[in-house]
Amino acid sequence: MTKSDQAMDRTPEEPSSASTAPETSATTKDVPAFGWSAYAERMNGRFAMIGFLAVVLTEALSADTFLHWAGLIP
Numbered sequence: 001m002t003k004s005d006q007a008m009d010r011t012p013e014e015p016s017s018a019s020t021a022p023e024t025s026a027t028t029k030d031v032p033a034f035g036w037s038a039y040a041e042r043m044n045g046r047f048a049m050i051g052f053l054a055v056v057l058t059e060a061l062s063a064d065t066f067l068h069w070a071g072l073i074p
Helices: 003-009 038-062
Strands: none
16 A cells, blocks of 8 residues: 555544533533433532522521521511
């Protein structure tokens, strides 16, 4: 086989990673997807932790329960 034949037999190269958008999250190998996926569950847990921290801080800074502070109980 000559060099020109070898060049023609090559398979096309994959596009460089710089030219394509990443398919995975920055912190995990999970691909962001809708529905019941590991990525969605992880994000849900993170937002729940932020919400719980907000409630705890609200109670600590207002010296009142969250339900009373929000006006849900008298």
